[in-house]
Amino acid sequence: MARQAISADQLLQGFDAGKGALPGRGLPWLANLRAQGRERFRTLGLPTAKLEAWRYTRLRPFEDTQFRPATEADGRINVDVIPALLKGAAARIVFINGLYRQELSNVAGLPAGVSIEPLAKALAAGSGWIADHLGRVAGETPQAFFALNTALMDSGVVVKIARGTSLDLPIEIVHVSGLTDRPIMYSPRNLILVEEGASATVLVHHVGLGAGAYFVNGATEVDVRDGGSLRHYTVEAESIDAINLATAHVRVGRDAHYEAFGLAVGGRLSRSEVSIRLAAPGASCKLNGAYLMRGAEHCDNTTVIEHLAPHTSSREVFKGVLDDESRAVFQGRIVVHKGAQKSDGHQLSKALLLSAGAEIDQKPELEIYTDDVKCSHGAAAGQLDAAQLFYLRSRGIPEALARNLLVQAFLAEAVEEVSDIGVREAMMDKVVHWLPAQCYLQEQWRGR
Amino acid sequence: MGPMLDIKNLHVTVGEKEILKGLDLALPAGEVHAIMGPNGSGKSTLSYVIAGREGYEITKGQILFRGEDLAPMQPEERAAKGVFLAFQYPVEIPGVTNTTFLKEALNAIRRSRGESELDAMQFVKLLRRQTKELGIPDDMLKRSVNAGFSGGEKKRNEILQMAVLQPLLAVLDETDSGLDIDALKIVAAGVNRLRSPERSTLVITHYQRLLSYIEPDRVHVLAHGRIQRSGGKELAAELERTGYAEFKAVAAE
Ligand SMILES: Nc1ncnc2c1ncn2[C@@H]1O[C@H](COP(=O)(O)OP(=O)(O)O)[C@@H](O)[C@H]1O
Ligand SMILES: [Mg+2]
Numbered sequence: 001m002a003r004q005a006i007s008a009d010q011l012l013q014g015f016d017a018g019k020g021a022l023p024g025r026g027l028p029w030l031a032n033l034r035a036q037g038r039e040r041f042r043t044l045g046l047p048t049a050k051l052e053a054w055r056y057t058r059l060r061p062f063e064d065t066q067f068r069p070a071t072e073a074d075g076r077i078n079v080d081v082i083p084a085l086l087k088g089a090a091a092r093i094v095f096i097n098g099l100y101r102q103e104l105s106n107v108a109g110l111p112a113g114v115s116i117e118p119l120a121k122a123l124a125a126g127s128g129w130i131a132d133h134l135g136r137v138a139g140e141t142p143q144a145f146f147a148l149n150t151a152l153m154d155s156g157v158v159v160k161i162a163r164g165t166s167l168d169l170p171i172e173i174v175h176v177s178g179l180t181d182r183p184i185m186y187s188p189r190n191l192i193l194v195e196e197g198a199s200a201t202v203l204v205h206h207v208g209l210g211a212g213a214y215f216v217n218g219a220t221e222v223d224v225r226d227g228g229s230l231r232h233y234t235v236e237a238e239s240i241d242a243i244n245l246a247t248a249h250v251r252v253g254r255d256a257h258y259e260a261f262g263l264a265v266g267g268r269l270s271r272s273e274v275s276i277r278l279a280a281p282g283a284s285c286k287l288n289g290a291y292l293m294r295g296a297e298h299c300d301n302t303t304v305i306e307h308l309a310p311h312t313s314s315r316e317v318f319k320g321v322l323d324d325e326s327r328a329v330f331q332g333r334i335v336v337h338k339g340a341q342k343s344d345g346h347q348l349s350k351a352l353l354l355s356a357g358a359e360i361d362q363k364p365e366l367e368i369y370t371d372d373v374k375c376s377h378g379a380a381a382g383q384l385d386a387a388q389l390f391y392l393r394s395r396g397i398p399e400a401l402a403r404n405l406l407v408q409a410f411l412a413e414a415v416e417e418v419s420d421i422g423v424r425e426a427m428m429d430k431v432v433h434w435l436p437a438q439c440y441l442q443e444q445w446r447g448r
Numbered sequence: 449m450g451p452m453l454d455i456k457n458l459h460v461t462v463g464e465k466e467i468l469k470g471l472d473l474a475l476p477a478g479e480v481h482a483i484m485g486p487n488g489s490g491k492s493t494l495s496y497v498i499a500g501r502e503g504y505e506i507t508k509g510q511i512l513f514r515g516e517d518l519a520p521m522q523p524e525e526r527a528a529k530g531v532f533l534a535f536q537y538p539v540e541i542p543g544v545t546n547t548t549f550l551k552e553a554l555n556a557i558r559r560s561r562g563e564s565e566l567d568a569m570q571f572v573k574l575l576r577r578q579t580k581e582l583g584i585p586d587d588m589l590k591r592s593v594n595a596g597f598s599g600g601e602k603k604r605n606e607i608l609q610m611a612v613l614q615p616l617l618a619v620l621d622e623t624d625s626g627l628d629i630d631a632l633k634i635v636a637a638g639v640n641r642l643r644s645p646e647r648s649t650l651v652i653t654h655y656q657r658l659l660s661y662i663e664p665d666r667v668h669v670l671a672h673g674r675i676q677r678s679g680g681k682e683l684a685a686e687l688e689r690t691g692y693a694e695f696k697a698v699a700a701e
């Protein structure tokens with residue numbers, strides 16, 4: 001039987017009833033923003049392969065799964081152990097199925113100048129700066145799921161690091177999903193403002209419990225002001241039937257720096273679409289990531305880095321490991337606009353295919369509209385090196401362990417880009433746990 | 449007891465091509481034998497087939513190691529039983545440090561023998577002793593396996609692995625090529641330290657030079673897939689003078 005294509009309207013069904021319960025009720029500017037988002041989503045419709053950004057990723061899961069809005073009861077389920085990744089965090093914010101769980105969170109003891117609040121609370125408190133930024137960092141963007149998030153945003157955090165404040169320890173945001181009777185959907189919206197000369201580290205961890213389906217439609221806006229710096233990390237360890245779509249918009253100011261690393265280790269469909277604007281001279285970014293997929297999982301990293309001013313620089317390294325029948329997509333576009341002379345942009349995408357059924361589509365793109373720039377890109381896909389495997393095995397290392405060693409070595413090159421040591425170790429642990437057999441190698445990554 | 453390594457009428461095909469064509473070789477425990485021969489005569493093929501490399505098919509004959517047929521064994525099983533190959537071209541493995549590699553290898557072998565694994569402290573102690581004797585700087589241990597190593601460093605690293613794993617049978621495939629005289633002496637000393645009544649070494653070389661530091665009990669000439677001649681250590685010196693022309697002609701069939 002042919003699958004039924006579903007429409008934007010169908011996806012919105014069921015959400016209208018709960019509209020009044022969404023956070024920020026009674027704020028006219030927000031009602032307006034939501035209405036615009038809704039309208040845009042309906043106009044754009046669900047993305048199809050005709051759209052460049054969705055060329056290699058199909059929205060099949062939506063055809064066989066009906067999602068209902070997450071309720072308060074979904075968020076109240078009991079979770080024995082919060083899967084925190086960091087031992088030392090400046091603050092921890094925990095959401096379960098989109099619901100902020102204050103008793104599991106800890107935001108006490110933050111230094112002056114650092115404010116972290118769940119979106120709903122921040123909106124209720126009426127912090128004026130939010131209205132100036134929410135939806136404005138991204139601007140009008142023809143991204144259906146971003147628009148849908150704008151219409152339905154119901155969780156997520158608002159972070160502000162005040163001018164000149166520097167926060168050394170990371171802020172950890174944990175989103176636990178799953179264990180609901182029917183598949184749910186929720187829409188975390190994050191807004192991070194790093195003011196002039198301020199710096200911070202934020203780790204967002206999405207983790208699934210159980211094997212049920214759910215849909216997290218996240219959106220994030222980041223504004224790093226002049227001289228500011230943000231390290232922004234994500235770990236996605238979603239359940240096998242889960243969908244995680246994340247759309248991010250980042251603006252980087254004069255001499256400001258943005259470092260991102262996204263690790264995806266699971267999910268039926270996990271897609272990250274990141275757009276970075278290096279908006280003023282001296283702005284720089286590192287946009288890195290790694291993914292490990294198996295079974296029928298699908299991972300999509302679609303990125304756009306725009307150099308809009310002179311002396312801007314970008315580095316991008318993505319590495320992935322694909323087993324079984326899993327698929328991955330890497331689409332990376334670097335645009336050097338007119339007037340952005342003396343800029344440099346370097347991009348590298350590499351995939352390791354562990355089985356004959358695994359596939360990757362890679363599309364690196366450079367668009368350069370000015371002279372005097374340094375840009376490069378490269379993409380490669382290959383298998384484990386037979387000579388390396390034999391060498392390891394000839395020294396007594398069993399094949400499974402030898403394969404693990406080589407996979408780890410391959411990914412380490414990407415994970416080493418994470419400049420926060422605690423986060424880097426947490427990421428490497430995730431990688432090790434993903435590997436098929438337990439290894440004895442963990443300490444190697446500790447000492448670095 | 450029979451020889452440590454007993455190769456009988458060995459025929460090996462690589463791809464479609466038969467490289468070894470009825471090779472016989474007996475290496476008793478406690479002895480060092482040298483295999484010499486012109487380029488392309490199948491020396492590395494022999495070393496790979498002993499170590500168990502994929503794609504090297506034994507079509508006839510057998511390789512017995514301490515009486516056991518090696519053919520059905522995985523490379524790691526052979527290593528666990530005490531077979532070691534020092535590669536002619538050691539493989540670079542970026543992202544895996546030398547220390548991790550050595551520790552994983554040693555502990556894997558210990559596990560497969562039912563011995564307890566060494567903890568980090570015990571291992572470092574053992575490693576220090578070996579690196580000191582071989583004049584290997586600590587920095588070489590922290591670097592990725594062979595990545596960016598000079599030719600000499602790679603060869604010394606092979607000997608370090610051998611020293612750590614303490615094999616019963618070591619096959620050295622042109623470990624001397626590309627070494628200066630100092631490095632050559634270090635390598636030879638490493639091999640000689642391992643000499644004992646229960647161990648054997650097969651030294652594959654193109655030149656006699658190494659054999660003045662590692663004195664072989666026997667020398668075999670391999671050409672065109674078979675041992676053409678065997679003799680005492682004086683055969684190596686003779687070959688150095690006459691070259692391999694004789695054997696090239698012999699096998700020109
Ligand atoms: N992987 C391979 N595929 C096809 N032929 C090979 C391969 N490896 C070696 N050979 C061939 O086998 C012969 C023996 O090679 P090798 O064992 O490397 O000789 P040696 O080590 O004595 O120089 C050569 O003719 C070489 O070209
Ligand atoms: Mg050779």
